[in-house]
Amino acid sequence: MTAGIEAAAEELYAVLPAEFIAARNARAKQARSGGDEQLHEEIKALRKPSVAAWLVNVLARSEEGFDAFSDLSHRLRDAQSNLDAPTMKELGQERTRVVAELVERAVFLAKEADPTFRDTGTVRDQVTSTLTAAVADPTAEAAITSGRLVTPLSYAGFGEVDVSDAVATPLHLVRDQEQKPAAKKSPTRGKADQRALNRARVELDRAEEALEEAEEAYDKARSDRHQARLDVKRAQVAVDELEES
Numbered sequence: 001m002t003a004g005i006e007a008a009a010e011e012l013y014a015v016l017p018a019e020f021i022a023a024r025n026a027r028a029k030q031a032r033s034g035g036d037e038q039l040h041e042e043i044k045a046l047r048k049p050s051v052a053a054w055l056v057n058v059l060a061r062s063e064e065g066f067d068a069f070s071d072l073s074h075r076l077r078d079a080q081s082n083l084d085a086p087t088m089k090e091l092g093q094e095r096t097r098v099v100a101e102l103v104e105r106a107v108f109l110a111k112e113a114d115p116t117f118r119d120t121g122t123v124r125d126q127v128t129s130t131l132t133a134a135v136a137d138p139t140a141e142a143a144i145t146s147g148r149l150v151t152p153l154s155y156a157g158f159g160e161v162d163v164s165d166a167v168a169t170p171l172h173l174v175r176d177q178e179q180k181p182a183a184k185k186s187p188t189r190g191k192a193d194q195r196a197l198n199r200a201r202v203e204l205d206r207a208e209e210a211l212e213e214a215e216e217a218y219d220k221a222r223s224d225r226h227q228a229r230l231d232v233k234r235a236q237v238a239v240d241e242l243e244e245s
Contacts, residue, residue, distance in 0.1 A: 046168050048150070059144075099128055143166055
């Protein structure tokens with residue numbers, strides 16, 4: 001990736017989700033006008049964050065950040081490495097409390113940044129899942145603290161968390177066992193691969209937007225169903241009272 005993509009990503013993932021596409025396209029157009037076609041393609045390939053990912057990014061960019069959370073994560077992973085069951089139990093309870101507090105803070109900050117933000121159970125669950133995954137895996141922790149998360153994370157309870165396509169730009173984190181010489185690619189093959197990857201990311205962006213809209217529609221339908229049931233109960237009470245009078 002070009003050096004300019006870091007600055008572009010830092011700028012774009014600070015904007016509201018509703019403004020992301022327009023801001024990204026404007027930034028890409030600016031790069032093309034400046035004669036940097038590669039940067040133009042890289043910016044166009046940046047994906048709009050899901051609502052849950054945006055909330056995590058809001059936390060990462062907030063004044064408090066994830067300092068306390070990171071400290072807890074390190075202590076819990078140390079306890080797990082040492083098979084310290086009592087400490088694991090104690091920190092596990094602390095994790096539940098801290099994650100819940102962070103979710104509440106994320107929702108508060110989101111509403112403060114965007115008055116149109118809709119607080120839904122689906123989004124809360126995804127933020128909770130993401131933060132829980134970050135406690136378990138240091139790479140996932142690096143992903144959420146990057147401020148450039150594009151999709152929520154999940155943890156199966158064992159192994160590593162898959163963050164391969166969850167962050168807009170490569171994480172500045174390389175595990176020792178992964179520090180192996182990269183296989184050489186021909187310039188032509190590399191460019192073709194990058195174009196294919198960029199196209200795939202655009203398609204993924206569209207699919208994620210469709211999923212986000214579907215989830216919002218689902219949450220609204222559940223809310224409407226609940227309200228309809230309340231209306232039925234109230235109407236039934238009114239009918240019963242009239243029949244008894």
